[in-house]
Amino acid sequence: MTATRPDRSPRVLLVSHHYPPHLGGIENVVRQEAAHLARRGADVTVLTSGPRPGAPGTGRAGERADGERAGGERADGDAVRVVRVPAWHGVEERAGIPFPVLAPALLPAAVRWARWADVVHVHDCLYMTSWAAGLAAALTRTPHVVTQHVAVVDHPSPFVGLVQRAVYAAAGRRLLSRAGRVVVVNDGVGAFAVGHGARRGAVRHVPNGVDTEFFRPAASAGERERVRDRYRLPRDRVLVLFVGRLVRKKGWELLLAAADPAYELVFAGDGDGSALGGRSGVHGLGALPPAALAELYRACDVFALPSTAEGFPLSVQEAMASGLPVVTSDDPGYAPYGLDRDRVALLPREVPVLRDTLSSLARDRARRERMAAYSRRYAAAALAWEGHTDALLRLYEDVRREHGRTAPRARTGGPRGAAYRGSGPR
Template structure:
């Protein structure tokens, strides 16, 4: 007997053309859902153009007034796009929602409940601490009046980080949920050198013998860009290569040891991971940044915020967690500087770390867990 494939609608804030980790996770999960035989549609803001993906793309016309002001993207769809979203949910068998606080996520949950469609919500982030006290209050209020009701409403709830789960559900958690770590594309992110360290650095015009720290992410406040700028001032002996884009422009810092490299293909980032000395991600309010897991798979030591370092309790032995306080970037930069020195004095077992990442972070396994919960 032949069965029709499950029709899944995935809803995220943006497509992966926006450059954020959440969107990259959504893109990869959709590929896995399609590979598993599902009929997949993907609704997201089309403000950065439509990417290549085997899912059918439902581009929503949105405005995004908050990202330049606060670093937080908040795409708000127009009436026609809201109608598109509702129609897509009506035609789906199940809805996968990425994060609670986005307007598109809230609308998707409301429409899914109205149409009696099962939902799984994947929560990527928890509490985001800001330097601004008003933004901190707004964030706490939003989690209280939006995130918690969204979690309670979802038929299935998944977290990509143990720290985010503990932040939002308490310890022990107040309801059942799944802990599903993001996967890693092992064909790209691995510890097998394609080029020598010198060849890769030469391709980017980077010094061969200097300590090289890599940053990958959106150029926004919550990613720790102020901390990074102060750290680069404190440590002229360290070179900083920055992959990404956003409202903050590191070229304006005027620092000779800072090299903004824009957005690049994953293969090129992986090459530089294998030629660098550390990934540096002084961010806050993260779940388990995908770039951390990818760096681990390449055998690259990682310095990151404490919450990210504890996201996978088994992996925390290899990660250098730092207390990042955006309200005190100078002290945060000093702690990052000490972490850089500690990595030199007490190297980690990068081979064991890469083996663990290759075994533990699997896209197919993540997608299978989510699909089974919907079935």
């Protein structure tokens, strides 16, 4: 049921290159933001990519297959409107880089929905959806907020690194310099944003949230065993879980190199997992939907993510909410969060250190239990989505006031024929 919206609650256009059912960190953040904002009374539309043009069941941009004008599908209990523009996903299919190339309908859709909105909230500067939304916000004089999730991501291809830097230097600088507020999750990304044009006074540190009811510890040993049986995992071994795409920045190859007889490794994430096949004590499960992933956290004993340049990744937050001891990289992005380093293992990205730490944890159940209890307590106290939503609503009110928008626009419904109503990303 859709929440009742107060008179002063905003119309929010959230913009993301992907949205569930596509799996990934940014899309999960946007979905949670959309759902929690709607519960607080905001009128929320998500603008994102959909299937490629001409895919089965699609019509022209702005139409359903039967020709009826569509204002977007409804999601999250009918509280959130999702507008999907047809896109080509070949870059992700061929190179593993989630960069949808959207149809020309993107810009008209962005302009129509920006005109409808009180605030445009763009997620990351790297994508076509972001560029179109930033231009649309400027054309319609609608204030916009940017959440910058990361800085330049380390990639084995020098060309990909060059493209990232060029995009951030051009489109990224325009988006960040014009933003009423720039949301970051750590000081490193904040410095990156300022270095690319964001006003220092506009940058705000807002931690991502985690659903501490959905991600929870196992209720019993029996529940853990049932989940292990479902995924054909051994009942009698210490299981170290990795969750993330199998790409270089996530450090999955470091974890694989740190394999040891004291524990078995479980990898959940998409990408080329051919190196996992046939190895004793290594289980590659591929990409899993959120419900299955939540189960898997409950079935394992330790979470390990030796990633780089990620700050405080969502998967670490989910693992903590699930009551798992966490072993991860000693990233400067953790500094603002005040983690107890005796209860969270923050390590250099070195295979021997990673192996020694995991082996020690595998043999020390009491230490695992202390770390697990801390993880759950910390997540429940510091990472709830309600606090994140409070912060966003305050930011929206601030930028509306600065732009002279102290009252929301007239409640006349969404624009006609604004965008394609698709069945979800490929």
